[in-house]
Amino acid sequence: MEETISLKEIAEVIKKRLVLILTFILGAAFIAAVLSYFVLTPEYESSSQFIVNQTQQEEDAGEFTQENLRTNVEIINTYNVIISSPAILDPVIDELGLTLTPGQLADKINVSSEENSQVVTVTAADDDPAQAVNIANTTVEIFQEEIPSIMNVDNVAILTQAELTENPSPVAPNPILNIAIGIVFGAMLGVGIAFLLEYLDNTIKTxxxxxxxxxxxxxxxxxxxxxxxxxxxxxxxxxxxxxxxxxxxxxxxxx
Incomplete structure (x- = not known):
């Protein structure tokens, strides 16, 4: 019985302050839309892939065992660290003439690989879609050139290169998602303030x-x-x- 009364009181408070709650919802959705379409800078992504394959010695011997495959997959974790290191990013900065530090450029690059896969994907993000393509491709190319001297191996081959499409679509911001978040946040804030006002209101009306x-x-x-x-x-x-x-x-x- 008490639970029914409590739910009834909650419904009455929401009904009483419905205009206030709707105002917060619409206001938050409007702010999210303005930020998404007019304030936040669009960000574009481009990806380039390389594959970790047989070493030259393995090819000459004509052998490629399951142990070789497992070794190549394990070494990918090391390659992921090397790609984001100044040893690779400094030449990328010089090649593209970027005004970034290696740390800032590393924040623009994401290196990933599927589980038990020899394919590594290098994704670059930038507010200029052409620059994102250049960063992704140049990073992979320089990594392929430098890895023999760094690791004393030559088992990296470029699989696919990033390409600039005619009408690239930004990956961020996502206006629909931001507006949905704004609606949820506005509803939570509006309901919270409605109950706060109801709690502070000690006047007698009925x-x-x-x-x-x-x-x-x-x-x-x-x-x-x-x-x-x-x-x-x-x-x-x-x-x-x-x-x-x-x-x-x-x-x-x-x-």
């Missing part, structure tokens, strides 16, 4: 409030009468009296 707050019975209620109500009642009485007089006059004439 007979039920008197019974609830003061724990005393209500003996009577004095209705509030506005001047407009008085004028309306006087007008109604006047019309009634006028109608009655006309009826009496008509009766006298008939007699």
């Amino acid at each position: 007979e039920q409030d008197i019974t609830k707050q003061l724990d005393v019975p209500v003996l009577g209620v004095i209705s509030h009468v506005d001047e407009s109500d008085i004028r309306a009642q006087q007008q109604a009485n006047f019309e009634t009296e006028t109608t009655g007089r006309r009826g009496l006059n008509g009766a006298k004439k008939t007699i």
Whole structure:
């Protein structure tokens, strides 16, 4: 029974403050839309892939065992670290003439590989789609050139290169997702403020409030009468009296 009353009170508070809650929802959605379409800078991504394959010695020997495959997969973790190191990124910066530090460029690059796969994907992000393509391709190319001297192995081959499409689509921001988040946040904030205002409101407005707050019975209620109500009642009485007089006059004439 108590749970039903609590749910009823919650519904009444939401209904009472519905305009406030809707205002917060619409306001948050509007702010999210403005930020997504007009404030936040679009970001583009491009990916290039390379594959870790047989070493030259393995090819000459004509052998490629399951152990070789496992070794190549394990060494990919090392390659992922090397790609994001200054040993690779410094030449990339010089090649492209970037005004970035190796750490800043590393934040623009993501290296990933599927489990038990020899294929590594290098994804570059930038606010210029052409620059994202250049960063991804140049990083993989320089990595392929430098890895023999760093690891004393030559088992990296470029699989695919990033390409610039005619109408690249930004990966961020996502306006629909941001607006949805804004709606949820606005609803939570609006409901929270509605219950806070209801909690802070200790005024007595109805007979039920008197019974609830003061724990005393209500003996009577004095209705509030506005001047407009008085004028309306006087007008109604006047019309009634006028109608009655006309009826009496008509009766006298008939007699």
